[in-house]
Amino acid sequence: MNAQKLLSIFIIFAVLTCTLIAVGCTETDNKNDIVETEQDEENIVSLDEIIDIEWQWSGLIETLPASQSVVPDPENYTLVLKSDGTYSIKADCNLGTGGYTLEGNDLTLAPGPITLAYCGPDSLDNQYLSLLSNVTTVSMENDQLVLGVGENGDRMLFVKGEVVEQ
Incomplete structure (x- = not known):
């Protein structure tokens, strides 16, 4: 026992x-x-830091395969996030708008109407539009707007252009 x-x-x-x-x-x-x-x-981006500014696409960092490219004419590829939850874009010779949602650092750009002109063989308009449709995150690094694209860790880099009047 x-x-x-x-x-x-x-x-x-x-x-x-x-x-x-x-x-x-x-x-x-x-x-x-x-x-x-x-x-x-x-590290959460404040909406005040990024709205009503014409952001110009200046570069792309891709992870698979690892590469970094510079956009030759950043002023032709712009993004403006507005305080009312909409955005406007310039994709070379095309213009468009849409809506966005920002929750923390998660950013979603919902497509809207866009012109569909042919901008020429050297245009990056199709690549730009494709990347924007897959944006998942937003951050600020060294005064640049950085949009995370897809799940691979690709990043679009934007420099500040003009402040846009409402």
């Missing part, structure tokens, strides 16, 4: 130890989550 009592106490002790270890691991994970959340909140 003593052996049975001793075995029961050992089992209870083992279960209690495993439970405390599991709780300890969970608390550590939660603390890391809190730190990550605080860091994410610090």
